[in-house]
Amino acid sequence: MINIGDQIPAHTFSVLQADGMVQVSTDDLFQQQTVVLFAVPGAFTPTCSEAHLPGYVVLADQFKAKGIDRIICLSVNDAFVMQAWGEAQNANEIDMLADGDGSFCQALGLAKDTGKFGGLRATRFAMVVTNGEITALEIEPPKAFQASSAEHMLTLV
Template identity: 60%
Template sequence: MIEQNSAMPVGELQERKDGEMISHNTAELFANKKVVLFAVPGAFTPTCSEAHLPGYVVLADEFKAKGVDAIICLSVNDAFVMSAWGAAQNAENIMMLADGDGSYTKALGLSMDTAGFGGIRSQRYAMVIENGKVTHLNVEPPKSFEVSKAEEVLKQL
């Protein structure tokens, strides 16, 4: 599993924006920026939709005021699902990125197998990345939602 003070792995993440498919190279995405990245097991799932993503949507301006250049929500879903979920959640200030095949999540060492529920998904976590390096890493124990909440990450900035 990736650790605090580690460099982020290089990979590709997808975003559907304004009817276009955009591929983001993570080396470029995280270079010379302060980024809050949080990951969810699945778009439209109860905790993710009722609490996790909404917390970041509500507090986006406070993150920006603390010098955060981008807030990214990552899930092992496709870019179409992430785009629809972002629209449904009014997440205009959040980059809704897809790790369609789970390869980036696996490279981070933060994947989990949910078997019949959905297969390979991401663990729930949040991290702060400064210039491509992890400065804070908050990984939730299974079935928990405490340390990756927007309010908790905001306290770390």
């Protein structure tokens, strides 16, 4: 499992933009900047849609004021779902990042198998990444939501 002080694993994501699907690397996302990355088990799910993502939407300006260059929401969904969810949540200041096959979450050691309920998903977590290095990491126990909340992460930046 990934730890504070580790480098973010190299990965390439497919991101849906106005001009189509583009490939974005972890270097593009994390180098030469400070990023808050939070992961949710699934787009459009209750806690994720009612509390987790909305907290970051509401507090985005406060993160930026504390020197955060980018806020990323990660889920094991496809890029089309992540774009639609971001639009539905007015997440204009948040990068909605799809880990379509869950391989990035697996590389972090933060994937979980929910079986027939939903298959491979992200464990709920949040981290601060500075120039590619993980400088803060909060991992939620099963069925919990507190440590990875925007309110808590704001105290760590």
